[in-house]
Amino acid sequence: MSTTITQLLGIQYPIFQGAMAQIAREPLVSAVSNAGGLGIIGSGGMSADVLREEIRKVRNHTTKPFAVNLMLMMPNIPELIQVIIEEQVNIVTTGAGTPAPYMATFKEHGITVIAVIPSVKIAKKMELLGVDALVAEGTEAGGHVGETTTMALVPQVTSAVSIPVVAAGGVADGRGIAAAFALGAQGVQVGTRFLTTVECPTHDNFKQAVLDADDTSTTVTGRSIGGPVRSIKNGMIADFLKLENEHASREELEKISLGSLRKAVFEGDTDRGSVMAGQICGMCNEITTVEQMITSMFSEAQALLQQLGNTRITGGQTVEI
Template sequence: MNRIKELFNIEYPIVQGGMIWASGWKLASAVSNAGGLGLIGAGSMYPDVLRTHIQKCKKATQKPFGVNIPMLYPNLEEIINIIIEEGVKIVFTSAGNPKTYTSFLKEKGITVVHVVSSVKFALKAQEAGVDAIVAEGFEAGGHNGRDETTTLALIPMVKEKVNIPLIAAGGIATGAAMYAVMALGADGVQVGSRFVASVEASSHPEFKRMVVEAKEGDTSLTLKELAPVRMLKNNFYNQVIELYKKGPSVEELKTLLGRARAKKGMFEGDLEEGELEIGQVSGLIHDIKPAADIVKDLVAEFRITQNKMTSILI
């Protein structure tokens, strides 16, 4: 039995990333209904908005779904309380210390998964008592690890050190990539960028179009002094590069970033001045599809790759 399917009681070991400005109740419920695990991305939601999304998701699916919480969230305690009050049974935490809430959530009967970018933090998460780990490689979109370890290297290194279920993330948009990381030791995958280019994602249509049109090399990881983030190159990115030429202070970088830059780009559709967070694998995404079709494609491609590899003798 696959450990991720068993842990979440889902049909396929496919988890949809809880991405800001993309992962609302429509996307989460669609992925869950298709047999994966949908996640609501709390990182871009005020507490009352999150409660509404959870309630709508419960009405839209009878299947398991979860909520992704960045631990840097300013209203973290309120968010946690809403999750408990609304009966959410799966929580993914990221960008913070897993010890903070893991034991508390587990006491409430909630399955806890933590997102890491290194072996060091994977071990800390396991020590904190999480039920599973998402190991996310350097290719991933949005906020990223500082070590720049690629998924191909990260997954087997984490697998070597931990014994709890392992979910691979970063650069996975096809069934072949899913097969590859599971061959390296992952029990399942978390897919982000591919689901941004879905019908149900709450991202702005113009941002989705730009993702589909992206080519190799159109993303870059920057702003390491604040929090490393991978984004599409646009006018805002060019401003960041120009500022770096002057050896800016952290305060100068913060001033340029300002507030709500990601919302401006990904949710409001300002392709020039917004922060457009997406992974390197955007160069492999060529269309916008219903989430159910994306899940179906991943599974079909996985099986094709599986059959192909069993017939190859190196």
């Protein structure tokens, strides 16, 4: 499936793997890139040395394009960018801040920059900065989220900018991909569905929590302190929400949440750990390989788009043409 995104990045399928912190590491990244998508290393929480090691591991397992995501709120961003330049990674996605201070450096080294954005206002600012594409992420997504839904956000962003837009949040099958194209996107970014793949390097308990989840299993914490995060409900989340409703300080909230993602991802503690996942997790009900997942999603999307192309709606009825 060829779009402006596949042409820009040299990938087969217009699908990005979400840069999930602690999870988006070599086993998953390499598998996604080898399957024709864009694998993305999540550098959040990494030192420069760890990022360099991950980049080299990925290079040892794929010759296909991959990217590094930068959470721009991290204090060691200049060091991480230096590693990206030295290791000749030519695609970067950014979030949690503005890439403005680094755009000249990126452009000097021929790095394609794709900004993850939650609103039209920020989308326009990123286009003016000179980023090459955008990921418009709706509040349905797992992890750090904005407030606007994917259905509302994507068409407004695609109408407001002239650069390619990738839709994120709530995509787990071919129907989601077809819907994203209908909204004007040139590709999709998927996170939650990748959690239930063989190659995803998380504890089995984490995967099982996603498999067991339904459409009402997630909630958002941290809005009161300006850091909204969507996760699957559990004991830690219940305690966090109780404290948040009692107007607890940031310090009090961090006491129970600090290190919680690592607890879930590596230790398999799905009660006191943070199982970040999106609202679409109710559709993630089987373990497959990354390749099986991507090819089946796009086969379904292609068939659906073809079917819709032969359909018109008239007088309240759907008619094949």
